[in-house]
Amino acid sequence: MSSHKIAVIGGDGIGPEVVEAGVKVLEALAAVEPGLAFDFRRFDWGSDYYRRNGRMMPQDGLTQIEGFDAIYFGSVGDPNLPDDITLWGLRLAICQGFDQYANVRPTRLLPGLTGPLRPELGKQIDWVIVRENSEGEYAGVGGRAHRGLPIEVGMDVAVFTRTGIERIARFACDLAMSRPRKLLTVVTKSNAQRHGMVLWDEVVREVVRDHPGLTVDWMLVDAMTQRMVNKPGSIDTVLATNLHADILSDLAAALGGSLGIGSTSNMDPSRNRPSMFEPIHGSAFDITGKGVANPLGAFWTASLMLDHLGEPAAARRLMVAIETVTDRGEYLSPDLGGVANTAEVTAAVIAALSGANSTSSSGLPG
Amino acid sequence: MFGDILSDEAAGLVGGLGMAPGLCIGEGNIAMAQAAHGSAPDIAGKGIVNPYAMIESTRMLLEWLGHNRGIAEALAAASLMAQATIAALSRPETRTSDIRGATDTEGMTSAIVAAIEKEPENVLA
Numbered sequence: 276m277s278s279h280k281i282a283v284i285g286g287d288g289i290g291p292e293v294v295e296a297g298v299k300v301l302e303a304l305a306a307v308e309p310g311l312a313f314d315f316r317r318f319d320w321g322s323d324y325y326r327r328n329g330r331m332m333p334q335d336g337l338t339q340i341e342g343f344d345a346i347y348f349g350s351v352g353d354p355n356l357p358d359d360i361t362l363w364g365l366r367l368a369i370c371q372g373f374d375q376y377a378n379v380r381p382t383r384l385l386p387g388l389t390g391p392l393r394p395e396l397g398k399q400i401d402w403v404i405v406r407e408n409s410e411g412e413y414a415g416v417g418g419r420a421h422r423g424l425p426i427e428v429g430m431d432v433a434v435f436t437r438t439g440i441e442r443i444a445r446f447a448c449d450l451a452m453s454r455p456r457k458l459l460t461v462v463t464k465s466n467a468q469r470h471g472m473v474l475w476d477e478v479v480r481e482v483v484r485d486h487p488g489l490t491v492d493w494m495l496v497d498a499m500t501q502r503m504v505n506k507p508g509s510i511d512t513v514l515a516t517n518l519h520a521d522i523l524s525d526l527a528a529a530l531g532g533s534l535g536i537g538s539t540s541n542m543d544p545s546r547n548r549p550s551m552f553e554p555i556h557g558s559a560f561d562i563t564g565k566g567v568a569n570p571l572g573a574f575w576t577a578s579l580m581l582d583h584l585g586e587p588a589a590a591r592r593l594m595v596a597i598e599t600v601t602d603r604g605e606y607l608s609p610d611l612g613g614v615a616n617t618a619e620v621t622a623a624v625i626a627a628l629s630g631a632n633s634t635s636s637s638g639l640p641g
Numbered sequence: 642m643f644g645d646i647l648s649d650e651a652a653g654l655v656g657g658l659g660m661a662p663g664l665c666i667g668e669g670n671i672a673m674a675q676a677a678h679g680s681a682p683d684i685a686g687k688g689i690v691n692p693y694a695m696i697e698s699t700r701m702l703l704e705w706l707g708h709n710r711g712i713a714e715a716l717a718a719a720s721l722m723a724q725a726t727i728a729a730l731s732r733p734e735t736r737t738s739d740i741r742g743a744t745d746t747e748g749m750t751s752a753i754v755a756a757i758e759k760e761p762e763n764v765l766a
Contacts, residue, residue, distance in 0.1 A: 467645070497646045501653030522646060 278312035279584050282343040282549065286321040286365065288558025289568035290349020296570035296621040297347065297577045300593070303625040308589045316343070322353035322361055331364030337372045341548055345580050348553035349573070354560050366553075370408060373548040375541035376439065377446045378406035380524045380555070381579070382531040386602035388611065390532030392507065399508030400531050403454070405447040406520030408541060410439045411471075413517045435471035435516075437478055444482035444514065446544050451489055451512035458490045459483075462499050462515035462523065475516065500526060528555055535610040538575035540583065552580040567616050569608035571597055574624055596627035652677060656740045659691025662698040664705060672705050674698035689745050691737040696726060696753060725756035 283298060285291025298315055305311045318340065320332035331351075333339065340346060351366050352358060369375070382402045384390050390397040414434035421427045451459040461479050465472040476493075483491050494502060496519045502509060503526055515523055528537040537555040554572030562568055574597050581590035600606055606623035607613025615623070652661035661677035676694035684690055700722040707716030729735040735752035736742030742749070 464642070467642075497649035498658075500646055500650035501658065504650065504653035505657060518642075519646075522643075526650065 278314045279345065279586075280314045280343045281316070281580075282340040282346045283315050283317045284320055284346060284365075285317070285349040286351045286558065287323075287353050287361065288350055288560045288563045289556075290321070290351070290558055292349075292563070292566065292568050292617055293554060293570045293573035294347060294349040296617055297573035299621055300570075300574055300624055300628070301577055303628055304589055304593055307629055308586075308592065311586060311589050315347075320365055321351060322356050325353075325356065325360070325364065331361060332368065337369065340369075341373070343549045344584060346549050346551040347577070347580060348551050350554065350556065350558040352558040369551055370541050373543055373551070374409060374545075375543050375548075375550060376407065376409040377443060377542045377544055378408040378520070378539060379450070379542060379579075380404045380406065380527065380537065380539040382524075382527040382533060382537065384531050385533070385536070386598050387604050388532045388601050390530055392504070392530055396505075396507050397530070397532070400527075402507075402510050402513060402527055402531075403450060404513045404515065404520055404524045404527055405443065405450060406515060406524060407439065407443040407517050409517075410434045410436060411517035413521075433468070433471050433516075433518075435474050437474065440475050440478040441482055442544075444479045446542075447512060447514035448482060448486045448489055452486060454511060456490075456511040457488055458511035459492075460499070460510055460513045461491060461493050462496050462513060462519050463493060464496050464519070466495060472516075479514070496523070499523060503527065503530060524555075533572075535569045535608075536571040536575060538572055538579055540576075540579050542583065550583055552576045552583070566618065567609060569610050570617050570620055571601070571608075571611075571624075592628065593624075596624050596630075599627040599630070600624050648677060657691075659694055659737065659739045662694045662696075662701055664698060664701040666705065670709075672702055672709075674702035688747060689737060691739050692746050692750050692753075693726065693730065693737075693740075696722070696750070700726070721757055721760055722753075724760075725753045728756045729753045 283294055285294040301313055305313055320336065322331070325331050346369065348366070351361050353361055380403070382400055382404070384397045384400050390400070412431065412433045414432065416434055417429070417431040419427070419429045447459060451457060463472055463476055465476045483489065496515065500523070503523070507530065513520070513523065528534045531537065535556055538552070539555050540550060540552050542550040554576050556572050559568060574593065578590045578593040578597070581593065600620065600623045604613070606615040606619050608615055608617070608620055648661065649658070652658050658678040663675050663677045665673040665675060676698050678694055681690065700719050703715045703719040703722065706712055707719060729749055729752040733742045735744055735749055737744060737746065737749050744752070
């Protein structure tokens with residue numbers, strides 16, 4: 276059997292706690308799934324590393340992890356360090372260094388959980404948001420002049436390239452085609468942003484033409500927020516720019532009741548370099564070290580990673596185990612209204628992993 | 642841009658774009674009342690559009706006139722419009738179908754006008 280080489284970067288705050296819980300779950304999964312094996316290697320990069328070494332990761336950090344099959348990432352951010360150091364020094368350094376140009380975030384209201392929408396609307400949520408992850412409004416191009424003077428100015432230039440748009444559009448079309456509804460909503464703002472977004476529209480339209488089986492509709496980003504709130508069932512796969520999707524995916528997480536359990540992948544679809552998988556919650560310093568962090572986000576993340584590693588059966592089995600635990604509601608962490616700690620939620624998911632196995636093999640009530 | 646996105650989301654949370662009024666104000670002496678919704682070609686000509694956003698934009702314009710130019714009557718009129726609009730919104734028979742009502746543009750507008758006219762002292766007179 277071949278074993279998947281995983282670089283484990285816990286990062287800051289609760290990151291290491293939830294990621295270690297995820298490693299335990301993946302090991303338990305490997306014990307019951309024939310042919311599944313992992314080779315985990317830990318990297319202690321992050322804010323503590325920065326305090327010791329003056330950088331978030333070693334100079335040759337990317338070289339150290341480029342041979343891995345995937346990166347399992349916790350979270351980054353420290354109350355005593357500026358966000359631009361922690362974010363740009365580690366997470367974005369990996370995303371951009373490995374050209375992980377597709378950020379993919381699934382949103383679903385898991386069984387047993389409630390979101391802020393009326394229940395009949397909330398249960399319609401089954402979305403995947405594809406975010407352009409390499410350019411656009413977050414390209415880092417711009418500058419400041421006349422510092423400290425009345426005429427001081429600050430500018431950010433949004434960068435849209437034909438190549439960048441085309442590759443993310445292809446990825447989104449393929450992803451939408453792989454889902455039952457074959458429905459893609461393209462988010463734009465070309466009525467107000469009349470250059471980059473118009474190019475975005477033109478190039479996406481060309482790519483869409485190569486996918487005749489796909490239903491495509493277009494939304495202005497502002498109107499999209501309304502549709503997500505009022506007609507969640509009319510949405511399936513969503514393609515949006517770096518900034519637009521950043522905003523929409525947080526709204527999605529809130530509507531899906533999953534700010535604490537949502538998960539995201541930063542992918543290099545060419546597979547030349549490893550992709551990175553992470554829960555969407557932050558480092559949560561207020562509960563760090565208390566052992567009460569909700570590990571379900573890290574588990575959902577692990578399921579996405581399994582899919583990417585070509586292990587769809589294991590990915591599905593893990594997702595079923597997570598949903599079994601949320602549906603029963605017996606072992607939920609405080610953020611989901613329960614009283615279980617990280618270790619108890621982890622044990623419940625591990626138990627559900629083998630439980631799912633015995634149910635499917637016997638089909639008899641236990 | 643963020644205001645654009647968030648204001649639409651806010652409209653979504655309170656019942657849709659038909660519920661989103663707007664007022665464009667600058668340094669100058671002129672303001673522009675404008676509903677946040679677009680031209681909505683899918684329902685244009687059907688007489689079913691929710692007039693709330695436009696009527697409420699007008700009320701905001703009156704209020705702005707009242708404060709900006711010290712016109713007490715404009716403030717009183719704005720307050721009267723607010724009462725009349727709330728009265729129409731509170732009953733399904735006098736609000737449009739996008740906000741779970743049973744009437745059309747004409748019906749909701751007439752209900753608001755009727756509520757204004759019912760006031761014993763018409764401030765605009």
